[in-house]
Amino acid sequence: MTIQVFNTLSGKKEDFVPISGKKVLMYACGPTVYDLSHLGHARTFIIWDVVYRYLKSAGYDVTFARNITDVDDKIINRAKEVGIGPEKLARKFTYSYWHDMASLNVDFPDYEPRATEYITQMIAFVEQLIEGGNAYEAGGDVYFDVSSFKEYGKLGKQDLEQLLVGAREQVINQDALSALKKTPVDFALWKRAAEGELGWASPWGRGRPGWHLECSTMIKHILGESIDLHVGGEDLVFPHHENEIAQSEALHKKPLAKYWLHNGFVQISSEKMSKSLGNFSTIRDLLTTFSPDTIRLFVLQTHYRNPIDFTLESLAATHAGIQRILKAASFAGTSQNGAGVEASPAALSVAEKFKSDFNEAMSNDFNTAIAISHLFQFADAINKTKDEKDRHFQALVLVKHASILGLTLEDRRLQIDSPLGSKLVDLLLNLRQEAKAKKDFASSDLIRKSLTDLGINVMDSAAGVTWERI
Numbered sequence: 108m109t110i111q112v113f114n115t116l117s118g119k120k121e122d123f124v125p126i127s128g129k130k131v132l133m134y135a136c137g138p139t140v141y142d143l144s145h146l147g148h149a150r151t152f153i154i155w156d157v158v159y160r161y162l163k164s165a166g167y168d169v170t171f172a173r174n175i176t177d178v179d180d181k182i183i184n185r186a187k188e189v190g191i192g193p194e195k196l197a198r199k200f201t202y203s204y205w206h207d208m209a210s211l212n213v214d215f216p217d218y219e220p221r222a223t224e225y226i227t228q229m230i231a232f233v234e235q236l237i238e239g240g241n242a243y244e245a246g247g248d249v250y251f252d253v254s255s256f257k258e259y260g261k262l263g264k265q266d267l268e269q270l271l272v273g274a275r276e277q278v279i280n281q282d283a284l285s286a287l288k289k290t291p292v293d294f295a296l297w298k299r300a301a302e303g304e305l306g307w308a309s310p311w312g313r314g315r316p317g318w319h320l321e322c323s324t325m326i327k328h329i330l331g332e333s334i335d336l337h338v339g340g341e342d343l344v345f346p347h348h349e350n351e352i353a354q355s356e357a358l359h360k361k362p363l364a365k366y367w368l369h370n371g372f373v374q375i376s377s378e379k380m381s382k383s384l385g386n387f388s389t390i391r392d393l394l395t396t397f398s399p400d401t402i403r404l405f406v407l408q409t410h411y412r413n414p415i416d417f418t419l420e421s422l423a424a425t426h427a428g429i430q431r432i433l434k435a436a437s438f439a440g441t442s443q444n445g446a447g448v449e450a451s452p453a454a455l456s457v458a459e460k461f462k463s464d465f466n467e468a469m470s471n472d473f474n475t476a477i478a479i480s481h482l483f484q485f486a487d488a489i490n491k492t493k494d495e496k497d498r499h500f501q502a503l504v505l506v507k508h509a510s511i512l513g514l515t516l517e518d519r520r521l522q523i524d525s526p527l528g529s530k531l532v533d534l535l536l537n538l539r540q541e542a543k544a545k546k547d548f549a550s551s552d553l554i555r556k557s558l559t560d561l562g563i564n565v566m567d568s569a570a571g572v573t574w575e576r577i
């Protein structure tokens with residue numbers, strides 16, 4: 108089955124044909140580690156994790172690099188605010204990012220370079236750009252001369268002439284407009300470090316690399332001069348990815364990446380909503396109440412290019428829905444291997460139909476939204492299947508495909524101390540529903556509060572009442 112992807116570079120959907128056969132070189136821009144990760148980060152890293160998993164499951168030999176930006180103005184500024192060294196701050200938030208990614212079952216990439224490990228190579232990259240007439244030194248900074256790269260603007264669909272005309276009023280890159288630049292659209296490859304600030308020795312004095320240069324250099328040294336897939340959030344298209352293209356293609360005279368894929372934002376619609384989110388702004392806050400599967404499914408229920416409207420109600424509804432999948436998966440038992448499991452022709456054909464529908468959705472620009480709707484339909488069919496062997500066989504197929512989406516299928520309700528404990532919670536919640544129906548809110552509130560005190564979180568949504576252990 109041919110995979111199609113929407114390429115930001117061409118502005119259309121294209122057949123995915125890697126540069127060399129089944130080998131896929133893939134790079135995702137990782138986090139700048141200066142704060143805790145939030146749901147927007149979760150979305151970005153979950154979707155590219157699923158693309159990585161799906162390509163591997165489709166038989167591609169994928170090498171995936173996802174960097175960590177551990178030197179940046181944001182890190183330096185935050186470190187000053189909190190009064191610790193920037194290296195220590197970066198390390199602290201690198202660890203918390205790893206923790207969050209592991210909690211969300213985001214797979215480790217094959218390479219996870221930190222920008223500070225590649226300073227020597229970054230300096231060499233800049234030296235070559237200066238030699239080739241694409242960059243210039245000014246007052247200890249080095250800038251990329253945008254006018255030297257005729258294709259500038261091709262990814263972000265920006266017209267260089269227009270950019271130049273309007274640029275004085277408009278800050279179009281992350282650097283403050285500098286009097287040292289030949290034109291305001293030029294961007295920093297290397298920035299002079301102030302006295303006492305984090306920096307490395309270079310031919311232009313002590314300084315640090317620009318953010319865009321970091322990615323171009325790490326891609327070159329880890330994956331090569333041309334890669335197949337370059338991915339990231341849509342906020343990176345311009346200027347970050349545009350500038351990566353300018354640097355790499357000016358130097359190597361070949362395309363940096365064949366396909367550029369970008370994911371949409373997570374939107375929090377209203378001010379009221381962002382206030383009501385309160386403590387739920389970070390991944391670790393969300394994980395105190397919602398399971399990793401709930402968060403993954405919530406994110407993946409929207410196609411990656413579309414925006415997601417985030418509300419706690421929609422997350423709670425996802426949580427309620429996931430129980431259907433968990434129930435179906437439970438018929439797989441502990442065996443993850445379908446070998447030797449016999450199933451009737453009817454059960455086989457339902458499973459085959461699911462497999463082909465799932466793959467058709469995923470190969471259509473990774474349409475996880477449609478793939479998940481097939482997963483739910485298949486789960487419902489399994490839950491209705493009476494024959495034990497058929498159910499077991501189909502559940503194994505379900506588990507395998509759910510793992511492509513990175514779902515753990517761990518039923519957190521089963522982590523209650525005994526099956527009896529789980530039934531007792533259900534019993535109490537039934538009593539609470541009865542109390543509510545009789546408008547006996549004192550009793551229903553008391554039951555809820557008592558359960559919360561025991562570490563059990565009760566969630567009400569349009570789809571019904573669910574609970575899980577905190």
Ligand SMILES: [Zn+2]
Pocket residue numbers: 135136137322347351
């Ligand atoms: Zn990048």
